Amino acid sequence: MTALADHALIDRFLEMMTAEAGAAPNTVAAYRSDLALASQRLDGGLAAADADALTRVANDWAALSRSTVARKSASLRRFYAFLADEGHRADDPGKALPRPGTARPLPKVLSHADVDRLFAAVAERQARPIADPNDLRLAALIELLYGSGLRATELVSLPRNAVHPDRPFLILRGKGGRERLVPISDRARAAVAVWRDHVDSDRLWLFPSGKGHLSRIRLYQLVKALAADAGVPPDRVSPHVLRHAFATHLLEGGADLRALQSMLGHADIATTEIYTHVDASRLVELVNSRHPLADVPARVDVPPRAP
Template sequence: MSASGASIDDFLAMLAAERGAARNTILAYRRDLELAQEQVGRLDAASSAQLGQLAQRWSALAPSTVARKLSALRQFFGFLADEGLRSDDPTSALARPAARRPLPKILSHDQIAELFAQAEEDAAGGSAAGIRMLVLLELLYGSGLRATELVSLPLSAVPRDEPFLTVTGKGGQARIVPVSRRARVALSRWLEQRDSESPWLFPSRKSHLTRVRLFQLVKALAVRAGLPPEKLSPHVLRHAFATHLLEGGADLRALQTLLGHADISTTQIYTHVDAARLVKLVNERHPLAQRGTSD
């Protein structure tokens, strides 16, 4: 193995061990770094001029792909500096992509209320399908779970008398997720209805409910509630959870913990609060607002 190849391996091992990076992230970074090495030569010895050649090669790529490649390179060279293998950062020759990550679709409080009204109506008849859908909705919007986290919840994740779930997120990182009183009531109803020896909270045949099926169930609920189905998905509900918490005054660091984000920069995508609300917040809550204006 080349010295540069060993450096890449050491960097990726550090990401996995110290930062808990997910397997897919590790694989994507490996592809990015090895491809860059093919294009510019030995990567750990590359100059700013050599890395600058990559910008032209990236010109046809999506901004999100360029951002990931740039992140991989910046972190790689940061690792080399931390290890005393480089004293400079040649990635300064690579400009950040101009386009921002697109924001997910936004749901209003009224639309959320319509969804819950429909789900509660469906569950009122006592059908297992209706109660399950209500629980799924409560945990997507009320706890901000990712689709994969939700469908793969083991039955053991639901404690008997505690208002939280233990969730295993990206990179195998476990976190505690609070569960509202409403969701606990719905969960109790579902556990009474759930007729299965499966170890999964939401069993389906030989395994658990799939992400695709969850997507379909959310779309169908939107149709029954009279909402455009193209506006609804499990991730849109997770986004609504984060957005509405921030609107209510939640701290960004607390939200990072609730969402299971390793990096707070990922959480910052949810800070698209309108300027008028921010101005109002400053005018009403800042200490100087209590002093009035000077004559």
């Protein structure tokens, strides 16, 4: 097949991923990049590639991380499954692609003291003699990241009136178009209300920038700068790490895993289970204090001695 055929079939596949599978824009962009690079590697012969050709492609991934190889393999396997389902191929060569282990690394963890230092740095900025509206924006961003576990994309793209002063939750449409209810703390609502007073009423976004909204990259930079000010190593802090902290600290406090799954917007509870990396001592404490039989004395029947 020609490079043009590759391009057309990739477009059809991604349209299917969006319309039928509900793939998020970032997922579609990653798949497009993976497929385009593989097509380029095979001189436009991706759609017609055999197992030997795919082995050559996979050999180019030797220096990449396991997670990246897993994503690239998944992109190509789904593409070939689509071609087979649509009748463009009689076979599916995707079996030749590597299947690296699905084990996930544990997320970076912030302690309660680290989080306290971040909020202390925010408060110190707000206490400056000359007020800076950007400090109010930062306070709202950090309160929502840590207080509600929002994804970076969800946070920066919040509509101006998404957070209501008299409603302790908001409804988000996250990955795959799935809606979820996200609780908003009193602190976060108060911080948003103060910041929103500095956002023109005709702006669409709660965190506007230029003609659109604050970018994920800019949010990343703001969080890193705050970490540096707070004395927390910036390489340990990011918007996603604050989302991890939200989840981890709730679990440490005894939160229900299913409730956390709903708040985080995970389709599969296996994704949420990565946050159960709490101290073994903490888990033992929870069992001993929360289990229904925790306060019931154990009955030990001692068998009579043999005569």
